[in-house]
Amino acid sequence: SQQGEEDPQALSIQEGENATMNCSYKTSINNLQWYRQNSGRGLVHLILIRSNEREKHSGRLRVTLDTSKKSSSLLITASRAADTASYFCATDGNAGNMLTFGGGTRLMVKP
Amino acid sequence: DGGITQSPKYLFRKEGQNVTLSCEQNLNHDAMYWYRQDPGQGLRLIYYSQIVNDFQKGDIAEGYSVSREKKESFPLTVTSAQKNPTAFYLCASSIGQARGEQHFGDGTRLSIL
Numbered sequence: 001s002q003q004g005e006e007d008p009q010a011l012s013i014q015e016g017e018n019a020t021m022n023c024s025y026k027t028s029i030n031n032l033q034w035y036r037q038n039s040g041r042g043l044v045h046l047i048l049i050r051s052n053e054r055e056k057h058s059g060r061l062r063v064t065l066d067t068s069k070k071s072s073s074l075l076i077t078a079s080r081a082a083d084t085a086s087y088f089c090a091t092d093g094n095a096g097n098m099l100t101f102g103g104g105t106r107l108m109v110k111p
Numbered sequence: 112d113g114g115i116t117q118s119p120k121y122l123f124r125k126e127g128q129n130v131t132l133s134c135e136q137n138l139n140h141d142a143m144y145w146y147r148q149d150p151g152q153g154l155r156l157i158y159y160s161q162i163v164n165d166f167q168k169g170d171i172a173e174g175y176s177v178s179r180e181k182k183e184s185f186p187l188t189v190t191s192a193q194k195n196p197t198a199f200y201l202c203a204s205s206i207g208q209a210r211g212e213q214h215f216g217d218g219t220r221l222s223i224l
Contacts, residue, residue: 030210042201042215092210101153
């Protein structure tokens, strides 16, 4: 089974609203990453948060990490139509420290 | 501009045929990876290579083969033994360990004729 699982699977909001996506994982990790994928394209790295960090910001993105609950959240503030994409979390808790990706949250931002 | 180039963008495979997907990077990264993505799903690791002339199986290596003769290139062959090859294939690279940031190509969509 996948190490990371995103919730919700799909999210539809209006432009200007905030979008929150959650990721849960099963084993201890060194870091957790969030990626974005536009339809039919490759993944683009958004942010990496280390296991000893609790919160990280990058522009309109805010990521939190709670290692006690084995969960992370990605908040996109003041969303735009261009934010429409799938968002994946990736963790490195498996053998060999390979990244394991969750199933993703499909975000639609309506103009 | 530095990046990862995958080709072709679309590929069709006939029964019993092997096909090879190309992945080239000019980022001077040591590590390269191949992932498979099925519709509405996350990524699953097929093969990875952390150094030239060395590669390791990932979670779903059966029916696939790779080579790493040059640092810049990591081609993936989908063999006839892979009975369900229809998927979106993504190549990625990273500077060092896999746990760091990975850079992705724009994928190859493989379908069966």
